[in-house]
Amino acid sequence: MKAEFEGSGFTGAHLPGNSMRGWQTPAVLREQVRLALAEDARVVYAYYDGIDKVAHPHGLHGPFFTTELRDTDRLVSELLDIVPRDGALVVTADHGHVEVGPDQIREVDVDSRLVRRLAGESRFRSVYARTNKQKALYEACMEAHGEESWVFTREELFDDGWLGEGGPVHHHRRVGDVVLAPFADIGFADPATPRENNMASRHGSLTEREMLVPLLAAPGRA
Secondary structure (H helix, E strand, O other): OEHHHOOOHHHHHHOOOOOOOOEOOHHHHHHHHHHHHHOOOOOOOOOOOHHHHHHHHHOOOOHHHHHHHHHHHHHHHHHHOOOOOOOEEEEOOOOOOEEOOHHHEEOOOOOHHHEEEEEEEOOEEEEEEOOOOHHHHHHHHHHHHOOOEEEEEHHHHHHOOOOOOOOOHHHHHHOOOEEEEEOOOOEEOOOOOHHHHHOOEEOOOOOHHHHOOOOEEEEOOO
């Protein structure tokens, strides 16, 4: 993974007990994979964020995204040349993208007397209710945004398994009383994070384009 992630809480949570090899450029990523394989590693996990980094500010069309796709394709080909013939390279992603620019951002259009605060991100916006206003907030969100978004209560998200099975109680408290997950090509603004509104492409909702990602595999060529 990128060198700056070494020692972070997130790296420790999802890759415990593994040997971390940091990279700064695609060339270093490639060489770190080569070194790991030379030391007889059975499985090497490499995370490359170029496509995501380009898509967010520039969208899914145009020369920036197309050039990044070519560069990523070249990186995959170079990794195939490193992986031995009795091994395989598997390529997948953690999410898809939806092209939603600044002009497609909406305000959460409910009475402010129902809302304590917002959190999450534009395609999965948590809305926290004021005391004893949970039911009224859910009904207001359904009326205002039910034709363009899935509107969940916190209980529905957990009970229906959208966030996995069970989970610690403190995870429940981190999710809003109501969650807006658009199926239309829109996002919901949070005044506390105005820079988020400038992105050209986003992810986080439950559409097929965001949740269903390809998985490709090929034998190594070394």
